[in-house]
Amino acid sequence: MFGRPLFLVLLLILVALLVWLRQPAADSQISRTALVMGTLVEIKVYSDDRKHAELGIDVAFAEMTRLEQLFSTHIPTSEISLLSAAERSMTVSSETASLLRLGQEIARRSAGSFDMTLGALKDLWRIESENPRIPAESAIKAALIGIGPDALQIDGRQVRKRVSSLKIDLGGIAKGYAVDRAVEKLRQSGIRSAAVNAGGDIRLLGDRQEKPWRIGIQDPRQSGEIIATLNLKNHSVVTSGDYERYFEKDGVRYHHLFNPQTGQPARECQSVTVVAADVATADALATAAFVLGPQQGLVLLEQTENVEGLLVAADGQRLATRGLEGLLEWH
């Protein structure tokens, strides 16, 4: 080897260098999807330790599956199903009681625009079934009896229903809470950079390789297009819109975001996006602002501390809270 001409040795070194440079860079992003809580959940983690990240993701998905068992209205043994079936009162887990209290607080703050007691109304419309329908006005009135921010009396873990026929539906808050818990599990696993996206309910943990995460906001009338991008770190983003779960009859769109006062789908917005510290709050506020409409919805978001948002009115007009300036790019 050492008796050989220098250029041969140099050539050897060059080859070794090239082979090393051509090695694919270790991909530090680990991304996994699963179908949990009736939606597609994607967890993205940035980590140099793939095995560790995979374990963290396993724990996060397991946590979401656990919460689905607790909150789903489709699982007859869930606490929420049992509470709906209960004659008057029931002792629930402290976790369920705590989520109900958060929902009640947002229901009160939004003058009842967010409502966790619309289970009977949603059953009536069957929006999420194969045969959705427009119910009779009398049936709608009956389904709204006893609902509202004070429909549940929560005392510690004891939950008392004002009316025995009340059915609970945590559709506007439970998925968000599950995303919050999944992120907490990732954090406890030592992960510092991650994002959990459950069908558009997003929570960010840290940044994206020292840059903010870019969150695209769906155009409510053009699938596959976005209306804006938000550049965020460590925040939660939720969009509620009339374009995903709906049916049309005689040219009218009937969607899943109901106005508790009328029992009809709320008509004044196409979509509302809320940015908050946690997804459960953002989820409930997005529904509330959607139901309130663009003007009152904007006021609600402006008046709520550490909350921002953007709204697309029924006529396509776009509004945003002042605090989004600098974080928001319209398209």
Next chain:
Amino acid sequence: MALADLWKRLTPFDRYLVLVLVLLVGASFLLPFSRRSGAEVIVDVQDRTVFTAPLDQARRFDIEGPLGMTQVEIDNGAVRMLSSPCPQKICIGLGKARRTGDLLACVPNRIVVRIEGDNEEAEYDLLSR
């Protein structure tokens, strides 16, 4: 020529070695190109990959999920669900996916369609909808 002199000084084994090394250097340049094979559509059913196809080749195919057959179409560099046995057809309403990282899903039929590989980079990391 200095190079010619050097070449003469090499033993047959050294010349053979030089030839192999030069070929290796050439092959190393081809490596990244072989990886850049374009974007792929990947279809998972119940967390198991059951189908992959290039995004740039038009085709229609059926994927069987627990509820039945979901028809998927790749056309013009985009993928979409064409028909589905699910009750609400939300998956069809999701429209087309064309960028790396884009996802489509039929939750009731447990089907996830994703795009991976070199392709048009999305303007965003996550989509809120």
